[in-house]
Amino acid sequence: MTKTTHKDVTCPFCSLHCDDLVVDNDGGRLSVRQNGCSRARRGFERPSPAPAPAVRGRQVSLDEAVTAAARLLRRARLPLISGLGSDVAGSRAVMALAERCRAVIDHCAGDAALRNLLVLQEQGWIMTTLTEVRNRADFILFVGTDAGRYPRFFERCVWNDKPLFLARQGERGIAYLGQRLNTRAGVSPAGTRPLSVSCPPDEIAAYLSVLLALLKDYDLAPEDLPARKRKQLRDLAGRLQAADYPVLVWVPGELDFDHGELAVEAATAVIRELNRKGRAAGLSLAGDHGTASFMNVCTWQSGYPLRVSYRHGVPEYDPWHFAGTRLLQRDQADLLLWIAAYGFEPPVPDTDMPTIVLGGAGTAAPDADVFIPVGTPGVDHAGNLFRTDSVVNLPLQGLRETALPNAAAVLQRLEEALRP
Amino acid sequence: MITRLHGGMVYDPRNRVDGEQRDIYIRDGRIIARPGQNETIDRDIDVTGRVIMAGGIDIHSHIGGGKLNIARMMLPEDHRQDPVKATALTRAGCGHAAPSTLTTGYRYAAMGYTTCFEPAMLPVNARQAHLEMADTPMIDTGAYAMLGSDDFLLRQLARGASPEAVNDYVAWILQATQAMAIKVVNPGGINAFKFNQRKLDLDDKNEHYGVTPRQILKALTSAVTELGVPHPLHVHGCNLGVPGNLDTTLMTMDAVEGRPLHLTHIQFHSYGREGDRKFSSGAAEIAEKVNRLDNISIDVGQVMFGQTVTASGDTMMQYHSHRHAHPDKWVCMDIECDAGCGVVPFRYRDKNFVNALQWCIGLELFLLVDDPWRIFLTTDHPNGAPFTSYPHLIRLLMDSSFRDDMLQSINRHAREASRLKGIKREYSLYEIAIITRAGPAASLGLADRGHLAPGAAADITVYKDRKDRQKMFEQPEYVFKDGVMAVHNGRITAIHTGLTHTVKPDYDRNIERRLKTWFERYHTIRPGNFRIPDEELIGYGRSGIDSHPLKKR
Numbered sequence: 001m002t003k004t005t006h007k008d009v010t011c012p013f014c015s016l017h018c019d020d021l022v023v024d025n026d027g028g029r030l031s032v033r034q035n036g037c038s039r040a041r042r043g044f045e046r047p048s049p050a051p052a053p054a055v056r057g058r059q060v061s062l063d064e065a066v067t068a069a070a071r072l073l074r075r076a077r078l079p080l081i082s083g084l085g086s087d088v089a090g091s092r093a094v095m096a097l098a099e100r101c102r103a104v105i106d107h108c109a110g111d112a113a114l115r116n117l118l119v120l121q122e123q124g125w126i127m128t129t130l131t132e133v134r135n136r137a138d139f140i141l142f143v144g145t146d147a148g149r150y151p152r153f154f155e156r157c158v159w160n161d162k163p164l165f166l167a168r169q170g171e172r173g174i175a176y177l178g179q180r181l182n183t184r185a186g187v188s189p190a191g192t193r194p195l196s197v198s199c200p201p202d203e204i205a206a207y208l209s210v211l212l213a214l215l216k217d218y219d220l221a222p223e224d225l226p227a228r229k230r231k232q233l234r235d236l237a238g239r240l241q242a243a244d245y246p247v248l249v250w251v252p253g254e255l256d257f258d259h260g261e262l263a264v265e266a267a268t269a270v271i272r273e274l275n276r277k278g279r280a281a282g283l284s285l286a287g288d289h290g291t292a293s294f295m296n297v298c299t300w301q302s303g304y305p306l307r308v309s310y311r312h313g314v315p316e317y318d319p320w321h322f323a324g325t326r327l328l329q330r331d332q333a334d335l336l337l338w339i340a341a342y343g344f345e346p347p348v349p350d351t352d353m354p355t356i357v358l359g360g361a362g363t364a365a366p367d368a369d370v371f372i373p374v375g376t377p378g379v380d381h382a383g384n385l386f387r388t389d390s391v392v393n394l395p396l397q398g399l400r401e402t403a404l405p406n407a408a409a410v411l412q413r414l415e416e417a418l419r420p
Numbered sequence: 421m422i423t424r425l426h427g428g429m430v431y432d433p434r435n436r437v438d439g440e441q442r443d444i445y446i447r448d449g450r451i452i453a454r455p456g457q458n459e460t461i462d463r464d465i466d467v468t469g470r471v472i473m474a475g476g477i478d479i480h481s482h483i484g485g486g487k488l489n490i491a492r493m494m495l496p497e498d499h500r501q502d503p504v505k506a507t508a509l510t511r512a513g514c515g516h517a518a519p520s521t522l523t524t525g526y527r528y529a530a531m532g533y534t535t536c537f538e539p540a541m542l543p544v545n546a547r548q549a550h551l552e553m554a555d556t557p558m559i560d561t562g563a564y565a566m567l568g569s570d571d572f573l574l575r576q577l578a579r580g581a582s583p584e585a586v587n588d589y590v591a592w593i594l595q596a597t598q599a600m601a602i603k604v605v606n607p608g609g610i611n612a613f614k615f616n617q618r619k620l621d622l623d624d625k626n627e628h629y630g631v632t633p634r635q636i637l638k639a640l641t642s643a644v645t646e647l648g649v650p651h652p653l654h655v656h657g658c659n660l661g662v663p664g665n666l667d668t669t670l671m672t673m674d675a676v677e678g679r680p681l682h683l684t685h686i687q688f689h690s691y692g693r694e695g696d697r698k699f700s701s702g703a704a705e706i707a708e709k710v711n712r713l714d715n716i717s718i719d720v721g722q723v724m725f726g727q728t729v730t731a732s733g734d735t736m737m738q739y740h741s742h743r744h745a746h747p748d749k750w751v752c753m754d755i756e757c758d759a760g761c762g763v764v765p766f767r768y769r770d771k772n773f774v775n776a777l778q779w780c781i782g783l784e785l786f787l788l789v790d791d792p793w794r795i796f797l798t799t800d801h802p803n804g805a806p807f808t809s810y811p812h813l814i815r816l817l818m819d820s821s822f823r824d825d826m827l828q829s830i831n832r833h834a835r836e837a838s839r840l841k842g843i844k845r846e847y848s849l850y851e852i853a854i855i856t857r858a859g860p861a862a863s864l865g866l867a868d869r870g871h872l873a874p875g876a877a878a879d880i881t882v883y884k885d886r887k888d889r890q891k892m893f894e895q896p897e898y899v900f901k902d903g904v905m906a907v908h909n910g911r912i913t914a915i916h917t918g919l920t921h922t923v924k925p926d927y928d929r930n931i932e933r934r935l936k937t938w939f940e941r942y943h944t945i946r947p948g949n950f951r952i953p954d955e956e957l958i959g960y961g962r963s964g965i966d967s968h969p970l971k972k973r
Contacts, residue, residue, distance in 0.1 A: 008946045019949045020940075088551060099512050120494050124749040124763070130944040131544075131756040135571075136614065156944060164571060164757065164942055165628070245614070275739070279616045281754055299492045300484075300521045300552045303499035303514035314503035314512050315520075317496050384547060391486050391755055393547035395949050395956065 005033070010396050012087070012342065012378035013043035015287035015388035016130070016150050028400050030379070037151035043344070044379060044399075046361045051403040053372045062372065062405060069337075069356045069370040070417035076335035076354070078311060079103040082324040083338040085289035085345040085360070086407045087383035087396065091297035093411035094339065100415045104309040104333060105298065106324035108345050109291045112253035114319050115261040116284055117295075117305055125268040128247060128281035129389035133157045135164035139173040139243035141236070143267050144204050145251040146181040150285050150388075154185045165245075173239055177207060195239065197232045202257045208266035211237055215273045240270070246280045253286060285388050289345045290377070292386035293393075325349070338365075341374050341407045358407050375404035383408075422447050423903065424461045427468030428882060431849050433858040434871035438850045444472065446878040449903035453874040467882050470897060473853045474870050475534025475879030479860040480654075480684050480719050481801040483524050484538045484552030484561070486545045487731040487761035490751050491518040491802070495729060495765060497747070510557075510912050517728040517765075517802045521555040525918075527808060529558035530910050532881035532896040535869060535921070537860075538563040539603055539654060539684065540733045543570070544758040544945070546597035547952055550920070554960035558906060562600035562864075562921030564654050565593050566733055568636045569610035571757040572938055578629040583642055584928070590643040591927035592935065596951040598965070600864065600921045601651035602644050603684075605733040606658055607633035610760045613736035620736065621658055622671050633658050634675045641679040647925040648970030650865020652680035652717065657689050660737045664693035666702030670709055673716050682863065685721025685800040687782040699774055701781045701838055707788035710795075717863055718789070719796040722782035722813055724805030725770040731763045732803065738762020757942060768805070776834035780827075784838065786817055787845045792854040793862065810856075811893035817847040818889045865968050866921065878903035919964040920957060 009021040022034035030044045053065035084107040098105045134157045147153045174186035174194035186194035199207045213220035214237040240246045248267045255263045274280035295305040302315035307322040327333040336355045343362035357365035360376040377383040378396030423446040430442040445452045499514035504523045506512040513520035541549040541563040553561040609620040641653045659665035669689040694700035742750040751763040768775040789795045801807040816823050861870020868876045880900040886892040899907035901916040939947045
């Protein structure tokens with residue numbers, strides 16, 4: 001078997017979508033040679049799954065699997081299409097199919113996405129993108145996160161060599177607000193330790209509100225906030241005000257408590273306040289499993305970012321009614337089509353209703369009525385994906401020969417099978 | 421297969437046909453002079469008494485890309501009032517200020533438009549813009565790549581780069597992003613805002629680079645001219661929306677030293693500072709100068725009353741106007757050492773002095789500029805109003821008594837401050853055909869669109885000649901796209917997959933080496949991944965790429 005090397009490979013496994021990887025293909029076995037991280041290696045170096053579709057556990061041809069899936073979809077009154085781990089082409093195919101079979105669509109990361117969306121739709125925000133952070137951010141406040149799930153964020157956007165607008169490498173202030181965060185990555189190359197304000201996750205919004213008050217010059221002194229914390233927040237306010245381009249970073253998926261959107265809202269309020277006199281911006285690290293891609297496609301095709309129902313033949317948006325987990329728990333849907341082309345999505349939901357699964361490597365779906373293994377975007381086939389900042393869209397390469405169909409092709413076939 | 425449209429009154433300004441009865445023959449998507457001797461007419465459509473024009477061409481409409489999608493995302497209330505059902509042929513979607521891509525395509529076609537240009541494609545966001553346009557059915561599309569606030573160019577200018585180096589970069593950007601022209605938005609201002617500069621007039625310096633908007637305009641008009649890009653540099657000037665910006669706009673016209681220049685949505689840049697409210701119309705001064713300088717073309721960016729959303733690359737001015745947001749929410753983004761965007765929902769009110777005067781200023785510009793070949797009909801969709809308001813705007817231009825009636829209903833002080841009531845000019849059908857198709861086609865260098873001579877693409881719109889011009893232009897009887905009947909009486913009859921208009925000027929390959937270093941050092945994307953190859957663009961769902969010839973130097 002021949003060995004080939006692919007350069008400038010975009011990694012699909014976290015939403016930073018680093019596009020500088022060098023990946024070797026040795027007879028179909030991939031290995032990350034340069035610029036990877038733990039998540040990239042885990043993703044690229046998995047063996048390719050067998051292209052073996054199954055109907056109720058019995059191995060069948062792809063044609064038979066598609067026919068069986070179409071039959072189930074035709075019978076369903078309210079299908080739920082979820083998971084939605086896919087790329088732009090897969091998302092476009094999801095939209096056409098959802099419209100055809102009058103389905104509800106929700107992404108497996110829908111809860112996290114909504115923490116941002118509710119704020120966007122209520123107040124808007126001031127945001128930035130990775131390259132701006134890399135070159136411009138002279139102070140970064142991590143809100144409720146240590147960005148540990150984005151292994152190369154510090155390498156690429158914080159401690160990078162020769163930023164355009166900072167005098168020297170490492171000339172950035174770092175601060176953390178939250179609990180049990182690993183702040184080691186925030187120590188500068190010269191050894192400067194980050195500022196760290198400890199607070200329980202569900203009090204992040206309250207702490208940011210105190211910070212906002214301090215920025216507005218209100219001498220707010222909540223009684224239950226110890227003097228030490230007040231001083232820390234006062235320091236933090238001073239650092240934010242002194243910076244030329246402070247950036248607040250949060251990971252909506254990690255604000256996983258009741259009304260986590262309030263923490264996002266409080267962060268955006270701090271950013272707005274800082275912009276009255278200076279500049280500041282936010283950066284949300286989100287959009288794994290193709291969330292940013294799905295939300296963009298869903299928005300330009302339907303007008304709404306996710307949790308859309310085509311039940312009545314028109315796109316209808318309701319973040320609460322059309323939550324996938326809720327529809328499943330209450331048996332309000334009657335079929336689940338689950339798409340997980342990356343294989344790192346949450347497990348297929350356990351449900352009694354008929355289930356069709358399109359799964360990438362590592363997707364376990366022993367109970368699915370129809371299981372169709374699909375290729376992983378950026379590994380088994382080409383495509384493109386939106387990055388976490390929802391601005392940059394990166395091309396994906398197909399890195400190895402495979403008999404696996406891609407999710408978009410299977411979804412298109414289903415849509416065609418359902419045409420009247 | 422030959423189709424004949426017989427008996428129609430043809431308005432084809434490029435070929436100086438002003439309402440003459442002519443038969444039109446279509447074969448294989450093209451207009452032909454007449455069938456050959458052995459050919460038969462397969463389909464004969466009686467359009468006696470109908471008005472025939474080429475398909476409409478929108479030279480400036482924000483139909484695809486990040487900022488529009490942010491607008492859609494943040495405004496569910498905009499779509500809820502206008503849900504759009506699927507038909508046997510068409511997909512579902514939604515309308516109004518930030519419509520879904522699908523609905524945008526259908527509605528443009530149903531209105532007789534066959535081509536649209538997205539005027540503010542951030543190079544780093546080009547893939548998204550093209551993906552959205554590929555999901556905009558029925559129409560051909562193209563986009564203008566935004567430069568002028570990107571750090572690569574500003575650093576080059578600051579270091580005194582040679583004009584050739586700038587040309588190579590501009591050519592590379594046009595190719596890499598599959599663009600049709602170059603746009604500049606608040607020249608250098610988006611960049612300056614990142615350094616917390618809140619205002620940047622024509623000769624103000626970017627505090628980091630020391631470069632002025634005037635330098636940027638000179639460098640880019642020079643590059644566009646030298647490269648032979650057919651469309652002039654497409655300029656959204658400094659100080660958008662600021663009372664008194666008229667002076668900057670007039671100076672901008674001189675800043676390019678006689679080179680071709682297109683000033684877009686000039687209505688927003690034609691404000692004086694007269695009167696009690698320090699806000700007045702500068703339309704007369706602007707029009708006078710446009711009439712005098714034949715290197716200048718403009719589009720208006722007419723404001724229409726009602727709810728819309730403003731989406732612009734101009735973060736500096738969008739931040740400034742956020743206090744007028746309605747509903748009260750807004751977005752600003754700094755983007756990738758490339759540019760930025762700002763999205764501010766807005767409601768133009770006819771009883772509000774400023775909004776009413778903006779409405780007057782746009783109309784004054786339409787009516788005071790003499791040469792219809794140098795002024796194009798736009799609302800800067802959706803910034804002044806959604807594109808679906810064009811038929812109403814056409815009626816305002818063609819029907820002075822209707823215009824006077826509307827004028828009576830707006831804010832009294834604005835009415836009194838405007839000279840609109842004294843202007844009796846009415847656009848003819850011939851002039852409407854110029855400002856909505858022939859003019860844009862000429863300006864963009866589309867040789868085979870926007871007219872009806874043999875050899876042209878058969879993009880044809882057939883209107884019933886109705887007295888109520890709004891009704892007439894709202895619903896053409898037939899629209900042919902590349903020879904196929906795509907619309908009949910407002911109903912889509914065939915789905916068309918459009919092509920992408922581009923230009924591909926050559927460049928010295930050395931620029932790629934320099935960009936490789938630049939990207940690898942400062943960016944978070946590799947230049948090879950930044951670039952959109954032809955096959956990739958076609959793969960999104962385009963019927964082709966039409967790469968237009970460059971002007972000879």
